[in-house]
Amino acid sequence: MQEAFVRGSRPVGLDALETGLSWPTIDSLVRTMAARHAATHRHARRVQCYALALAQENEILDVDLVEAIREGALLHDIGKLGIPDRLLCKPGPLTPREYEVVKQHAVLGADILAALACSGALTLIVRHHHENWDGSGYPDGLCGEAIPVGARVLSIVDCYDALTSDRPYRRELSHHDAVAMICERRGTMYDPRMVDAFLRTMRGVIDAPVTGHGAEARTSDVGAQHSNALWMSEGAAL
Numbered sequence: 001m002q003e004a005f006v007r008g009s010r011p012v013g014l015d016a017l018e019t020g021l022s023w024p025t026i027d028s029l030v031r032t033m034a035a036r037h038a039a040t041h042r043h044a045r046r047v048q049c050y051a052l053a054l055a056q057e058n059e060i061l062d063v064d065l066v067e068a069i070r071e072g073a074l075l076h077d078i079g080k081l082g083i084p085d086r087l088l089c090k091p092g093p094l095t096p097r098e099y100e101v102v103k104q105h106a107v108l109g110a111d112i113l114a115a116l117a118c119s120g121a122l123t124l125i126v127r128h129h130h131e132n133w134d135g136s137g138y139p140d141g142l143c144g145e146a147i148p149v150g151a152r153v154l155s156i157v158d159c160y161d162a163l164t165s166d167r168p169y170r171r172e173l174s175h176h177d178a179v180a181m182i183c184e185r186r187g188t189m190y191d192p193r194m195v196d197a198f199l200r201t202m203r204g205v206i207d208a209p210v211t212g213h214g215a216e217a218r219t220s221d222v223g224a225q226h227s228n229a230l231w232m233s234e235g236a237a238l
């Protein structure tokens with residue numbers, strides 16, 4: 001089943017990707033991640049679907065950029081291959097020191113792809129997928145439109161999937177609660193326009209509409225349930 005899923009994921013007509021990675025190389029990296037961390041692999045596949053939908057909603061038409069988003073979504077956490085399992089699978093919040101180690105996966109992933117001579121666009125998406133709109137993210141503290149647009153696409157859908165998935169230290173959140181948390185961080189963690197586009201892509205997924213500013217009432221409830229400490233742990237788990 002898993003193998004069929006991996007094989008069936010081959011993008012049509014992409015023997016020579018604009019991202020610079022050949023299909024066998026991508027396939028090898030994906031298989032490595034699937035063998036090491038099946039849950040992270042499944043997360044990446046879902047993130048890829050969400051990211052492409054969000055890219056389309058944002059009318060991102062540049063073929064090279066779309067391919068970089070497609071492959072970046074699939075490989076964004078490839079750097080976790082270099083992070084100890086005891087941290088990735090820890091059934092509780094990370095200590096600040098452990099969190100610093102896990103954060104290294106963004107740079108490790110970018111370095112892996114750079115060593116394979118992939119495109120700069122793909123490398124940058126992987127390196128910057130945990131940057132925040134207000135500059136509070138990592139690894140470089142980029143802010144606003146200095147963050148590559150592909151990384152801004154990825155950061156929202158990456159978070160959404162992490163929130164709506166079971167983690168070793170907590171159960172999955174509902175669509176409503178996950179969307180409300182993302183809305184709460186519109187303009188701080190996330191590009192406001194990207195959040196608005198994300199909400200449009202979510203229509204029909206959640207059981208009632210949640211809008212960027214209308215979500216505030218629900219957001220306060222969610223905020224009461226999820227402390228900043230939890231959010232920090234969440235960031236480490238993405």
Ligand SMILES: [Fe+2]
Pocket residue numbers: 076077105106129130238
């Ligand atoms: Fe990540």
Ligand SMILES: [Fe+2]
Pocket residue numbers: 043076077158237238
């Ligand atoms: Fe992720």
